[in-house]
Amino acid sequence: MSLSSAWGPTRVPTTALLTDHYELTMLRAALQAGTANRHSVFELFGRRLPPGRRYGVVCGVGRALRALRAFHFDEESLRFLLDTDVVDQPTADWLADFRFSGDIWGYPEGEIYFPGSPLLVVDSTFAEGVILETVLLSIYNHDSAIASAASRMTAMAGDRPCIEMGSRRTQELAAVAAARAAYIAGFEATSNLEAGRRYHVPTRGTSAHSFTLLHGDETEAFRAQIAALGTDTTLLVDTYDVTNAVRTGVELTDGKLGAVRLDSGDLALLATQVRALLDSLGATQTKIIVTSDLDEWNIAALSGAPVDGYGVGTALVTGSGHPTCGFVYKLVARADTDDPGAPLVSVAKKSTDKVSVGGRKFALRRFNDRGVAELELIGIGAPPVGDHNDRELLVPLVQGGEILVEEDLAAARERHRRSRAELPLEAWKMSRGEPVIDTAYLDEHGSLDNPYAPKL
Amino acid sequence: MSLSSAWGPTRVPTTALLTDHYELTMLRAALQAGTANRHSVFELFGRRLPPGRRYGVVCGVGRALRALRAFHFDEESLRFLLDTDVVDQPTADWLADFRFSGDIWGYPEGEIYFPGSPLLVVDSTFAEGVILETVLLSIYNHDSAIASAASRMTAMAGDRPCIEMGSRRTQELAAVAAARAAYIAGFEATSNLEAGRRYHVPTRGTSAHSFTLLHGDETEAFRAQIAALGTDTTLLVDTYDVTNAVRTGVELTDGKLGAVRLDSGDLALLATQVRALLDSLGATQTKIIVTSDLDEWNIAALSGAPVDGYGVGTALVTGSGHPTCGFVYKLVARADTDDPGAPLVSVAKKSTDKVSVGGRKFALRRFNDRGVAELELIGIGAPPVGDHNDRELLVPLVQGGEILVEEDLAAARERHRRSRAELPLEAWKMSRGEPVIDTAYLDEHGSLDNPYAPKL
Numbered sequence: 001m002s003l004s005s006a007w008g009p010t011r012v013p014t015t016a017l018l019t020d021h022y023e024l025t026m027l028r029a030a031l032q033a034g035t036a037n038r039h040s041v042f043e044l045f046g047r048r049l050p051p052g053r054r055y056g057v058v059c060g061v062g063r064a065l066r067a068l069r070a071f072h073f074d075e076e077s078l079r080f081l082l083d084t085d086v087v088d089q090p091t092a093d094w095l096a097d098f099r100f101s102g103d104i105w106g107y108p109e110g111e112i113y114f115p116g117s118p119l120l121v122v123d124s125t126f127a128e129g130v131i132l133e134t135v136l137l138s139i140y141n142h143d144s145a146i147a148s149a150a151s152r153m154t155a156m157a158g159d160r161p162c163i164e165m166g167s168r169r170t171q172e173l174a175a176v177a178a179a180r181a182a183y184i185a186g187f188e189a190t191s192n193l194e195a196g197r198r199y200h201v202p203t204r205g206t207s208a209h210s211f212t213l214l215h216g217d218e219t220e221a222f223r224a225q226i227a228a229l230g231t232d233t234t235l236l237v238d239t240y241d242v243t244n245a246v247r248t249g250v251e252l253t254d255g256k257l258g259a260v261r262l263d264s265g266d267l268a269l270l271a272t273q274v275r276a277l278l279d280s281l282g283a284t285q286t287k288i289i290v291t292s293d294l295d296e297w298n299i300a301a302l303s304g305a306p307v308d309g310y311g312v313g314t315a316l317v318t319g320s321g322h323p324t325c326g327f328v329y330k331l332v333a334r335a336d337t338d339d340p341g342a343p344l345v346s347v348a349k350k351s352t353d354k355v356s357v358g359g360r361k362f363a364l365r366r367f368n369d370r371g372v373a374e375l376e377l378i379g380i381g382a383p384p385v386g387d388h389n390d391r392e393l394l395v396p397l398v399q400g401g402e403i404l405v406e407e408d409l410a411a412a413r414e415r416h417r418r419s420r421a422e423l424p425l426e427a428w429k430m431s432r433g434e435p436v437i438d439t440a441y442l443d444e445h446g447s448l449d450n451p452y453a454p455k456l
Numbered sequence: 457m458s459l460s461s462a463w464g465p466t467r468v469p470t471t472a473l474l475t476d477h478y479e480l481t482m483l484r485a486a487l488q489a490g491t492a493n494r495h496s497v498f499e500l501f502g503r504r505l506p507p508g509r510r511y512g513v514v515c516g517v518g519r520a521l522r523a524l525r526a527f528h529f530d531e532e533s534l535r536f537l538l539d540t541d542v543v544d545q546p547t548a549d550w551l552a553d554f555r556f557s558g559d560i561w562g563y564p565e566g567e568i569y570f571p572g573s574p575l576l577v578v579d580s581t582f583a584e585g586v587i588l589e590t591v592l593l594s595i596y597n598h599d600s601a602i603a604s605a606a607s608r609m610t611a612m613a614g615d616r617p618c619i620e621m622g623s624r625r626t627q628e629l630a631a632v633a634a635a636r637a638a639y640i641a642g643f644e645a646t647s648n649l650e651a652g653r654r655y656h657v658p659t660r661g662t663s664a665h666s667f668t669l670l671h672g673d674e675t676e677a678f679r680a681q682i683a684a685l686g687t688d689t690t691l692l693v694d695t696y697d698v699t700n701a702v703r704t705g706v707e708l709t710d711g712k713l714g715a716v717r718l719d720s721g722d723l724a725l726l727a728t729q730v731r732a733l734l735d736s737l738g739a740t741q742t743k744i745i746v747t748s749d750l751d752e753w754n755i756a757a758l759s760g761a762p763v764d765g766y767g768v769g770t771a772l773v774t775g776s777g778h779p780t781c782g783f784v785y786k787l788v789a790r791a792d793t794d795d796p797g798a799p800l801v802s803v804a805k806k807s808t809d810k811v812s813v814g815g816r817k818f819a820l821r822r823f824n825d826r827g828v829a830e831l832e833l834i835g836i837g838a839p840p841v842g843d844h845n846d847r848e849l850l851v852p853l854v855q856g857g858e859i860l861v862e863e864d865l866a867a868a869r870e871r872h873r874r875s876r877a878e879l880p881l882e883a884w885k886m887s888r889g890e891p892v893i894d895t896a897y898l899d900e901h902g903s904l905d906n907p908y909a910p911k912l
Binding site: 015017018022023024026028030034038042076085086135138141143165167168173175176177194196203204205206207208209211213214215239240314318324326334336348349350382 | 472473477484485487489490494496498511533536542544586591593623627629632647650652659661662664676680685694695711770773787805806
């Protein structure tokens with residue numbers, strides 16, 4: 001998939017105004033003060049997981065890199081910024097020439113993350129780094145929230161496929177990003193056609209009650225659907241009476257009906273009854289797809305029921321109670337002068353709460369000798385050398401402004417599957433708990449207190 | 457604001473694939489069965505408010521009408537749909553010619569709604585109405601969720617301004633829609649620049665900790681900000697020590713500092729201390745803006761503190777616990793044949809839960825003689841005639857495919873302000889409760905049971 005086709009008919013010519021006002025006024029002040037070109041390192045990270053969650057899933061990397069590529073200030077944007085006095089003329093001139101020319105490292109897409117994991121490290125001038133804050137956070141906070149919820153759902157579904165059907169319950173373009181994130185986290189397909197076109201996520205559909213109600217009776221409706229879509233279609237059987245509808249669907253297809261969909265009622269009970277009915281009618285190959293306010297707990301609760309697939313909507317696109325990750329983007333180091341060779345000094349907010357750890361980070365995941373993850377090791381300076389079984393988590397994404405990574409979703413999806421499989425088994429628990437592995441901090445002098453550890 | 461500039465540099469050439477797969481396969485089956493052209497009425501409504509909420513706010517009307525205008529299947533979309541066998545050639549041919557040619561009525565933007573309120577009534581053929589389901593629901597479910605939360609926040613803030621700052625915590629284009637929705641519900645401004653450019657929402661900014669940390673010390677940072685942005689700027693004073701920072705800001709501006717921003721700590725206590733300090737330094741006109749995980753309850757709790765404005769982020773863009781409204785889009789009536797003059801027959805799903813009320817609705821808000829809203833009156837057939845003080849809630853939005861309504865945000869914002877002011881005082885309560893007025897149903901024969909009333 002080329003980048004140009006990735007934007008497709010909903011191409012966004014510039015992403016540069018998906019930005020908070022204050023980034024450009026800080027830029028304006030720093031340009032005037034002569035501090036804008038100080039070598040700076042920004043870090044994108046989360047202080048904690050949502051309460052009770054065991055792990056998080058990094059998502060949005062590919063979308064963020066595309067947004068970076070489209071991040072330039074065109075004439076209309078600059079005119080708006082000048083007319084509203086957000087920027088002055090020297091700042092507008094600087095923005096007109098802006099193309100990001102720095103380096104970015106990050107956790108690859110689909111990877112697992114924990115509290116404090118440095119998901120992105122942006123190494124550039126202050127000016128170049130500060131104006132990316134909002135667009136990077138928007139993409140990471142949304143996409144990772146969806147992928148983190150989706151991963152719990154696919155974990156609970158096991159071998160049974162999950163289909164993303166939540167477009168109608170979230171903003172229309174967030175829906176496209178949500179379908180992408182769900183696919184990375186193991187969903188098999190989406191109902192969202194734009195996600196199919198833009199990202200090649202497989203699309204699936206069943207039928208709505210309106211289609212049945214349009215016709216004189218269920219037989220007429222099912223006959224019309226089967227005539228157009230074949231016997232392998234999925235019939236929605238709960239408009240009037242489920243038993244009658246299942247019988248009708250089986251009769252019209254000579255027992256070769258692809259699937260039935262149950263969208264209301266007690267799904268475990270209904271699925272058991274419908275399975276028995278289908279089998280008694282000889283439709284032993286007909287599958288049962290359930291939908292209706294499913295989340296990871298309901299999916300787990302249905303594991304004993306004869307269900308062949310889950311359609312998940314609202315809970316998926318709203319992050320199952322946690323629609324945002326709470327990632328922040330902080331300056332962690334900067335030079336004292338604008339000499340490009342000046343040494344970096346660690347910086348961090350000091351007062352009261354919301355502290356962060358200054359300094360440019362490395363990040364490793366440490367595994368035991370059975371290959372099970374046991375520690376997220378984050379530090380400042382060079383990573384420790386030794387015979388530990390560690391994986392470096394930060395990979396180069398952008399170098400000198402050039403985007404290095406362009407992968408299709410299958411790669412991120414496979415990375416997620418493997419990375420989740422490395423976690424301790426407690427990661428699969430749906431009950432509330434702590435992150436399944438600890439985060440530890442190191443500096444040149446040894447271990448540091450974990451500033452994000454819960455206060456006991 | 458013209459429609460063309462409304463799409464601006466993030467123009468979406470087509471919204472037609474912001475659609476669920478099944479809508480096009482239902483269309484395909486209905487075209488083949490000869491039922492696609494039956495005169496049909498679809499209704500968009502919510503069965504209930506989020507638990508505990510007293511009222512909801514209709515939002516997304518203007519965006520939905522623009523999405524309708526951009527809803528056409530271009531060559532690339534059709535190629536995708538044919539290549540993936542979502543549609544066959546006759547369906548693709550039908551889609552290639554598609555322009556919505558029906559009528560749409562709806563609650564105007566900014567109006568209050570209650571359980572069962574028919575927010576949109578789409579009168580067209582089945583084919584034309586069915587394919588709009590997802591894009592209409594996506595826009596209404598998102599924008600109304602944000603506006604409903606925002607309205608509670610501005611109600612609690614009273615005369616103090618609320619500024620929307622949540623872009624970083626939601627998907628990057630959902631952020632633009634959220635800023636628009638917040639403005640309609642009474643927010644004064646947004647940090648989101650694209651919302652400024654696209655919708656003319658006023659934009660505001662303060663400063664980030666990174667700007668302070670970039671500089672050698674706070675004095676240097678504040679001096680740079682004041683030099684570029686003037687003394688009327690807002691200084692962020694909690695990077696190191698709030699007291700020192702406030703003193704520095706006042707000294708550098710000779711007491712003429714515009715505002716200080718507090719972004720952490722105990723905001724009520726801090727605001728009181730900072731107000732006393734500012735006053736003791738003679739900076740009696742300097743305002744105090746607070747931010748940091750504010751929601752409607754925190755805003756209410758700060759009503760006694762000397763605060764001059766609230767910056768609201770995460771809670772706003774995530775709908776303060778309810779990121780989606782749960783609106784559905786249901787076929788409520790259709791003809792038995794494709795004769796355009798054939799009479800409409802009410803239809804509704806019958807089995808188990810998720811019932812709806814068939815039939816094409818009218819909707820009135822009834823007021824007592826003091827002008828206070830007392831009933832949402834919904835019915836089938838002609839509205840009752842009498843000397844009641846009623847307002848018709850459904851206004852024509854689209855007629856014969858032509859979009860009739862194009863209003864700027866100020867009109868919707870003013871409508872919201874007035875409509876909220878008509879509600880009983882209980883609407884202002886932050887405690888959980890029932891909708892502040894009841895919904896009642898009428899048909900030609902008199903009153904109906906309310907199918908959405910909570911089961912006692």
